[in-house]
Amino acid sequence: MATQRRRNGKGNGKANPAEDEAVYQAILHALLEGKLKAGAKLAEPPLAEIFGVSRERIRKVLHRLGAERRLEMIPNRGARVPRPTLDDVRSVYEAHRVLEAGVLTQLVRHVDDALIDRLNAHLAEERAAATRGDRAASVRLSGAFHVHLVEALGNAELSRFLADLLSRSSVMVSVYEPATDSICAVDEHGAIVEALRARDVARAIAVSREHFLHVESRLHLDDVVPASEDLTAVFAAEKPKRRRHAVVPAKAGTHNPRE
Amino acid sequence: MATQRRRNGKGNGKANPAEDEAVYQAILHALLEGKLKAGAKLAEPPLAEIFGVSRERIRKVLHRLGAERRLEMIPNRGARVPRPTLDDVRSVYEAHRVLEAGVLTQLVRHVDDALIDRLNAHLAEERAAATRGDRAASVRLSGAFHVHLVEALGNAELSRFLADLLSRSSVMVSVYEPATDSICAVDEHGAIVEALRARDVARAIAVSREHFLHVESRLHLDDVVPASEDLTAVFAAEKPKRRRHAVVPAKAGTHNPRE
DNA sequence: CCTCCAAAAAATGTGCACATTTGCTGCGCA
DNA sequence: TGCGCAGCAAATGTGCACATTTTTTGGAGG
Numbered sequence: 047m048a049t050q051r052r053r054n055g056k057g058n059g060k061a062n063p064a065e066d067e068a069v070y071q072a073i074l075h076a077l078l079e080g081k082l083k084a085g086a087k088l089a090e091p092p093l094a095e096i097f098g099v100s101r102e103r104i105r106k107v108l109h110r111l112g113a114e115r116r117l118e119m120i121p122n123r124g125a126r127v128p129r130p131t132l133d134d135v136r137s138v139y140e141a142h143r144v145l146e147a148g149v150l151t152q153l154v155r156h157v158d159d160a161l162i163d164r165l166n167a168h169l170a171e172e173r174a175a176a177t178r179g180d181r182a183a184s185v186r187l188s189g190a191f192h193v194h195l196v197e198a199l200g201n202a203e204l205s206r207f208l209a210d211l212l213s214r215s216s217v218m219v220s221v222y223e224p225a226t227d228s229i230c231a232v233d234e235h236g237a238i239v240e241a242l243r244a245r246d247v248a249r250a251i252a253v254s255r256e257h258f259l260h261v262e263s264r265l266h267l268d269d270v271v272p273a274s275e276d277l278t279a280v281f282a283a284e285k286p287k288r289r290r291h292a293v294v295p296a297k298a299g300t301h302n303p304r305e
Numbered sequence: 306m307a308t309q310r311r312r313n314g315k316g317n318g319k320a321n322p323a324e325d326e327a328v329y330q331a332i333l334h335a336l337l338e339g340k341l342k343a344g345a346k347l348a349e350p351p352l353a354e355i356f357g358v359s360r361e362r363i364r365k366v367l368h369r370l371g372a373e374r375r376l377e378m379i380p381n382r383g384a385r386v387p388r389p390t391l392d393d394v395r396s397v398y399e400a401h402r403v404l405e406a407g408v409l410t411q412l413v414r415h416v417d418d419a420l421i422d423r424l425n426a427h428l429a430e431e432r433a434a435a436t437r438g439d440r441a442a443s444v445r446l447s448g449a450f451h452v453h454l455v456e457a458l459g460n461a462e463l464s465r466f467l468a469d470l471l472s473r474s475s476v477m478v479s480v481y482e483p484a485t486d487s488i489c490a491v492d493e494h495g496a497i498v499e500a501l502r503a504r505d506v507a508r509a510i511a512v513s514r515e516h517f518l519h520v521e522s523r524l525h526l527d528d529v530v531p532a533s534e535d536l537t538a539v540f541a542a543e544k545p546k547r548r549r550h551a552v553v554p555a556k557a558g559t560h561n562p563r564e
Numbered sequence: 565c566c567t568c569c570a571a572a573a574a575a576t577g578t579g580c581a582c583a584t585t586t587g588c589t590g591c592g593c594a
Numbered sequence: 595t596g597c598g599c600a601g602c603a604a605a606t607g608t609g610c611a612c613a614t615t616t617t618t619t620g621g622a623g624g
Binding site: 144 | 460
């Protein structure tokens with residue numbers, strides 16, 4: 047219900063906040079999945095056509111993404127997918143490293159058995175995923191570990207900041223593709239937990255730092271996978287509204303459009 | 306030239322990006338200065354009238370401020386100045402504390418004489434302001450000290466995060482008014498610099514933590530200054546466009562309206 | 565006197581018609 | 595051949611006219 051309206055008659059200012067959110071999530075998702083080329087332009091008319099909504103709707107979403115620094119907005123020239131430099135990537139990784147140092151410092155003051163148990167349970171999950179060779183799960187759980195650390199502090203500001211950093215690094219990862227193998231050594235995570243359990247701040251920070259530098263060293267700037275150029279193909283699976291005559295051929299340069 | 310147009314004729318879609326920015330800055334400034342009541346509603350029509358711009362312009366700015374979490378946007382119900390709880394304040398202070406712990410940890414790896422000199426120069430300014438009893442300068446310099454610390458790392462992400470925290474806390478400060486006296490003990494800042502010079506991470510962090518707890522303890526939630534209720538009065542000095550029959554007395558709180 | 569409800573008033577949200585700006589294409593001229 | 599530049603097509607930005615929703619108002623009934 048309530049999914050097939052608009053463009054009837056003329057005056058039609060019906061409120062539909064869910065639709066804004068849907069378009070926003072679709073574009074954000076494509077961005078986070080790395081389905082969009084680094085310097086790609088996101089023009090309003092094509093997107094409006096693809097999602098079957100008015101241009102104003104698209105425009106609002108685009109500006110919101112721009113305000114969140116997820117898109118690069120140039121006055122009178124539209125929105126583009128940011129093209130992060132290697133320095134940008136290092137900056138994000140360094141920020142994460144610094145943040146985690148602070149988090150660990152604060153965390154040793156509040157460690158209890160329950161926290162250690164939760165972290166160990168998470169490590170078990172990570173090991174299981176690694177053992178069974180589930181790359182997707184490994185990547186997800188690897189990021190989740192650091193999220194667990196901040197969330198243990200229960201501070202909304204810090205959690206938000208980390209989420210911001212992670213979303214940015216995920217985009218970069220898709221550009222500088224570090225996905226060779228063994229994404230995030232579980233042992234290093236385990237060492238952090240161990241240091242936490244021992245209340246050893248210095249060691250926890252040292253291990254964490256080592257861990258980040260390790261991950262960071264895997265980045266390589268050459269060999270940039272171009273991702274898809276065609277917006278219609280990118281959003282093919284996102285909004286099965288209707289009006290899908292544009293082939294979506296065997297191009298499929300990226301991953302599978304899943305489900 | 307080009308500052309006195311609009312509302313002539315009818316079709317008038319002229320681009321004026323500077324005007325967006327001006328309105329944005331005006332509202333943001335009022336927000337940061339604490340001129341707006343905590344739960345105050347920012348309705349579009351009055352603001353449009355006050356600034357002498359179209360409602361769409363106001364709407365865009367309001368949504369942008371909402372995306373930045375500086376305003377609380379409720380669908381179909383407009384924008385309100387957020388009413389931070391005491392927990393919110395503590396959360397921001399804790400985040401700042403945790404962040405600075407990480408910053409200090411990273412900073413001891415890069416301290417050099419030049420940095421220490423710069424920080425000492427800043428401390429001298431702080432002491433001078435304190436000695437001469439300049440409260441405004443003291444507050445400003447006190448915040449600037451922590452900004453100097455992060456900026457010494459040269460990391461844009463971290464700097465942005467701190468700026469975000471500071472802007473939030475400045476709003477809160479205006480609510481929970483900690484301005485009794487001796488806002489930020491210069492000695493505590495000096496102790497941080499001293500620990501940095503000695504490359505003593507643990508001490509630097511301990512002093513910093515102590516410092517933040519000290520500042521935080523000054524907050525009191527009762528006695529909330531209501532600030533102004535009337536939007537026209539709040540923005541009186543901000544936009545001397547015209548159509549301002551509301552006095553605009555010797556207030557002149559801000560800067561010159563340029564050119 | 566208080567509560568509840570209907571109708572009006574005000575405020576927010578949206579599509580649309582342009583104005584403006586950008587980008588491009590092709591023609592002329594050195 | 596190459597360099598500019600006029601004109602055109604496409605995209606972005608903006609005001610405006612409504613539609614929808616919220617809030618206020620003014621009674622009627624308990």
